[in-house]
Amino acid sequence: MQKLLCGLGKRSLSLFVLILLSCSLFSQSDYKIKGILEDTLGNALIYSTVLLLEKADSTMIDFTRSAMDGSFEFKDVPAGQHLVKTTYIGFLPLTVDASSQGEDIDYGVMQMTEIAAELMEVVIKAAKAPMRMRGDTIEYDATTFKVPEGSTVEDLLRRLPGIEVESDGSINADGKSVNRVTVDGKSFFGSDPKAATKNLPAEGISKVQVFDTKTEEEEVTVAIGESENKTMNLELKEEFKSGGFGKVVGGIGTEDRAELKGNYNRFNNKMQFSMVGVANNTGRNGLSWDDYQDFMGSQSFQFDSGGDYGFGGRGNMIFFGGGRGGIEQDIQSIFFNNDDGRGLPENYNGGLNLNYDNKKTKVSSVYYYNQAGLLANSFADVDKFYDGFVQNENSQSIRDDISRGHRTELKIEQKIDSLLVLKFDFNGAYIDDNDTYEAKSDLFRDDILTSISKVTNRTETSGNLLNGRLLMRKKFMKKGRSMGANVSLLKTELNDDWTQNSVLDIFNETGLPIDEILVDQKNDEYRDKQVFKANALFVEPLSKKLFLQSFYNYRDRNETGVRNVNDNLAGEITRNDSLSRTYNNDIVYNRFGSSLRYTHEGITLSTGLAYQLFDLKGSYTDGNINSVLGTVDKQFNNYIPHVSLNFSRIRNLYLSMSYNRNAKEPEIEDLQPIVNNLNPQYIRLGNSELLPEISNAINFYTSKNYPLSDIRISLNGSVSWMENQFSTEETVDENLITTVRPINFGTGNRSSASTSISFPIKKNKFTVRASVWGNLNKGQSLVNGQENNTTRINYRPSIRLNITPSEDLSLYVNASYNNSKTSYDLNDSQNQKTEDTKLGLEFNSKLVGGVYLNSSFNVTMYRNERFNQEQNIPILNASIYRKFMPGDKAEIRFAVYDAFKKNIGFSQNAYGYAVSQRTTDSISRYFMVSLTYNIRGMKSDVRKKSWW
């Protein structure tokens, strides 16, 4: 026994146990295996690895190495079915049966055959491909054999060692003829082996396998018998197995409701093509984030920030609004443009997308069309509180709007080398909008009728946008050093034509008409905007953890416009010089700054300072030659400090804090001294004296997770205040005609905090998420020359329960209570308290016979204490559906929306020194039957998607 242990050595301790075990179980004795390894010339193969394997599944039992004379020995092998496998670099592994009931085995000299030098050189060394041996046949991965683009498999085969292709296309492998070619194990176009090799593109092949059909199943053991012919199997690359999906949903309902939605998409590793189309008058756009991903493919997530560099990794910069008509809206925001459930909508959307991506070049192009129609008949009740009196406005309006947009985006990204990337983006858009607005509005002063206005406005807008950007990103050999630079030019043109008709009747305190103001105008306006931007960024590592980031931003925004206002006096059109304007505005912005960033293992701390200069120049005329009515010429500058911290050093904890200061330049509409009299009771003026608004914000966020117990806690807080806040100055005359002018006024303090916790009561069956959100807003404005301070305190606790007791049943409950207190120091008797309580239930279940139920019930209770008003709106939607057809490719659904007929498009709001309530005629109860066809099959799931 002692001797045995020594001989085995450490490695075979377990073998020893095995031996003991087998010794005790069976009375069969152990045996020895030995042999001498030589090459075909009789040279000993030294230090080659010899493996002792289980015959059944080639599990390794032990291994040894051959000695200087090529000899090896396994001692004390328990009786059983074994294999000995010898390996030596450059030689075919030799596998021999080593089963024994206890008799020693001596193979004597075992000759190993070299793998052809050509194979070793070409397959292993040059192509770095794995080589697989079955007995004495060899198989290898053909992916790495380079052939010119457009080559066929036949061209590829000519390059592979061991394979010959005859002039007639017939193939020989290892001197034997290949009589069968399969693709992914399946026969390709019948039995002619040449069909596949002549027709398939070489770049689509991942693997070429040549084997004797008979020995295919013999993977491990020695090949027995030789076949006359060989089979060649070609495996396709994963990327050439293209994917794709698509579905179409059509529904028809009562109340003339209908919807149709379809998408289709096809892709492989390099190309992605997709289309989507939606038409409905149900107000449900029906396009989800999944649909967006299906449509945009690899372009769904845009990681670059648009190139407006700043302190952080992302551009921390001024941006300007979408502009009237929303021409600057991008495709993503159009895609998700959902109606708010008010009014009667009719929408048509659709687009095409094509992406190309081979590691070096990325091209994506997308076209999207949208048409949105909305008919809204609204009733509004607005109270405004002034010093000493209350103004009440009671109005009804009908808006009939239809807008259309064509948008296209093209992106080309080229990797020049591993360090340099160039990118070119182009956007184009064309929009038009047709809007008719009719309204009647009664104004009361402390419940006494003061004026009635009737308005009819018709507007037609059309416009186009061109936007091009060239961007460069460069990294350097020195790690952490990088730079970016870009230039862009945006140009938009908008044409408006509108007619404006209004009658304003003014009454005295006894109800007698004292005045009538008539407006009958036919107007047009041309607006042109050009924005040129240039940005640069450079990051230099100061140490391995410390980086200096410097940036420069330049922007020149030029806007010109011609606004012609013409009075229609009994059919005679006369130009109104007091309201007509031409303008030319130019805002040049320069910013440069630096920040120091410490970043190391979960801590990113950044602090910096920037200096910015605004140069505003403008002039306006009434449109007549040499009639400059005013000019603007203003310069101002600010220092912009920045601090931010991201901390993820501690396991399961994340924390971030930041202080940001930003400047926002005035909207051009606000800067222009233009009179907007679309609503005769509410006149808007421009203010050429407007300064940029500076905002300061401190944000804090922290979250803690306990993944094992599925608990998540988060805390969020923010405080912000302004300098030169954009506010308004309102003047209300004795006839309650309000004139409003944008001004810089007040500091607009806002602070908010929220916290949430989610935890399971029973894991995966019952989880709870509870949160509280609170908000304190202080706003300032000028009303009739008096400062008005509005304070609003909001708090909203909410709870959500996810109850999923089984795969066939789910219940989601959410409840929230929103309490909002608004106080007005101009008139504190008008202090408001509004409450919204919401309760939502979603119940999904699998019923009998493959039928599923999906239902949601939402009640919203609105309450305003001061007006003693209460509004309860319960909305019930429910549907049952069932899949059918083989592969569950189709689904039929019966649905009812707003079963109680309660949707009145209600909203209530308290803002500034006003309180409003509004209802809009909206889609109420309807029934719908819809059919879905999905080429990949439908999946019925009673559970909502989990994002974690």
Add this chain to the structure above:
Amino acid sequence: MVVMGINMCIHNVIQMKNKQIRMYTSLKLSIVALFLCSSFVVDAQVVEGMITFNRKTDWVSINAKLPYVSSEEADRRRLTSGNWENKGTNYELSFKGDKSVYQTKKEESSGTYSWRKSKFILVRDYGKKTKKDLREDAGVDMLIEDKIEKTRWKILNEIKEVEGYLCMKAETKDTIKGQTIHAWFTDAIPFSGGPEGFGGLPGMILEININDGDAVTVATKVDLETPIEKLPIPKKMKGKKMDQEKYNSIIEKFIAESIEGRKNPFWRIRY
């Protein structure tokens, strides 16, 4: 030549074995040269060095295999993020004598943002057959101290080159994570260890491929020249102490619960 030191001889064997791959034509010469070495060579297993590995995880493929993910959802993921660049994570395996340590390589910051890296240190003592693993899974630092369990390796008939070394293929299964693991090992580095805690083969493992490419750990640099003074085993290895069995049961439960709750368990545990 015959009186050459053992270590030198070993070195020669390794070097020559490598050269055989690089210059196959000189194979015969090498064999002749080998005859000149002392016969001690075969039993001596002293080798030391450091191997850098890169591990890439294919989230698209892992996601596609989760039981609750429909083929459409799997395709959507491939469509959206299939072409995202994946640079992987680098690890270092230092080995000397019969001990090794495998851990995340400390990387220089790229200057943009820095995330905390999960703790991952695997210490092996093949002499004493013991291991000490510190790993962060399911949000918990776990310190696993146990015997090295014997891996049942099947030896397959495939060879390929990894970082200049000719490797053979072996296969094993992880029943807890449902993985088929392929290891490519070379007998030119006579150390029965490897990356990701795998070992027990007749040579160093230079590549671990889990489930046909879902996670591939491959050697990117093999340094057998620089002597290892002392293995860089961190002094502080703090975590919840447990044995392998306990660890396995935690992981098994976590995977089952995550899948039931339709969450990808491998966001929280190492694939």
